[in-house]
Amino acid sequence: MDHDRGREFRKKKYSTRERDDKQMKRPIILLKSKDSNVKTDETSSVPQTILLKTRDGEKRAVSPQAASSSKTGKESDASPVYHLAPRVTAPDLASLLPATSEMKSSVKLIAPDTLSVSDSLLDYLTDSTDFLVIGCLGYQSVGKSTIMSKLANLQTKEAVFHISSHPEESLPGTEGIDALVTPDRIIFLDTEPLLSFALLSRKSEDEVENELEILSLEYAGLLLSVCHIVLLIQDSELDTDLIRFLHVAEMLKPSVGLQADDETSLDYFPYLVFLHNKTDLKAFSRHNIKFLQERYKATFTSSQLPITSGIGIGTGSILRSLTPELCGDPVNLFLLPHYDVGSDTRGFSWNIQYDELLKKMRLQLLSLPPMPFTHTVLSEKNWWHYTVKMWEDIKKSNFYTEYGRLLPSQTSAKMELGGNS
DSSP, rough: OOHHHHHHHHHHHHHHHHHHHHHOOOSSOOOOOSEEESHHHHHHHHHOOOOOOOOOOOOEEEOOOHHHHHHHOOOOOOOTOOOOOOOOOOOOHHHSSSSOOOOOOOOOOOOTTTOOSSSTTGGGGGGGOEEEEEEEETTSSSSSHHHHHHOOOOOOOOOOOOOOGGGGGTTOOSSSSEEEOOOEEEEEEEEEEEEEEHHHHSSSSSSOOTTHHHHHHHHHHHHHHHHHHHEEEEEESSHHHHHHHHHHHHHHHOOOEESSSOOOEEEOOEEEHOOOOOOHGGGGSHHHHHHHHHHHHHTTTTOOSSOOOOOOOOGGGOOTOHHHHHSOOOOEEEEEEEEOTTOOEEEETTEHHHHHHHHHHHHHHHHHOOHHHHOOOHHHHHHHHHHHHHHHHHHOOHHHHHHHHHHHHHHHHHHHHHHHH
């Protein structure tokens, strides 16, 4: 009895589900217009298309997809048209760097009273890695500040480095080290005169013996460590005492410690350029140029300072009469005539003019590829911090102190003179 009752229940349940499925197949109309006629099941299942018409005189912006779909079938079969976006060029490196004010005059890099690196130059430095550092060394009244001012600004006659206004009093125009940055990112360093007795006269005689020579050697060692190019400026003739002083500065210079490999240690040395200033017309003869180049090669055979870098007056690119065939292999040597600020004629003839020679020398100096100071590429600001570190290493170095002890003191010189008498 119970078995038959369950069978009838399953039949009723199945028939109910079948009846519901049949009802679900019928379309359900939620909303119907009063004016529309009753449609059959087939037409009611077709979705309606709604057309939107713009107002008269109104133009609406359409997407490229909508515009292409409105074309005829013939136009749709045509090849697609691609619109190229305007090319976005990479921004200039100078535009990415913060703008710095242009320097009108030099600032102190090393103050003579404190003998420490000043941060005045840091305000004019950027994060650019494309820069060049040019420094100069020389005795007093050889024209260092005048030449550096002309190299920094060839367009005007204004001196950006301080020039001595009283040369008859033998007072130097530069004390310590002055620095200036040009708009084309060249850092010029002008040093005080080497072994200047005018600076020594301002100090007491019993203060420190041989302090002047040690300080000059420290300045020279700093320039040999932080400059790409060092100009050795002297008068018309070759000065053997200045060459000997430079060899001592090279020997005492602290080592940077560049490692070429696990066994080889390298050191940094800048380009050395010899500049003879205030020369006469005879100095520009090919015999004199050949003599000077041979003397420099002989005196710098054991030096690591590069003096043959493919520039100089003997290359034939400055004066056509001075070629390597007539003067020998060129050395980094330049000659300048006497510069008279108040005169309009600065030179000897139409082909030997001060401004033209200085302009050609500047172009050759800028053609030298800068050698890296360290393994990492330094920016201008990093170079300033590197200069601070090198100056601290020089002041802490025992080489300069030991060398100062070997120099003859004034007391020993007086005793030696008294014993001989």
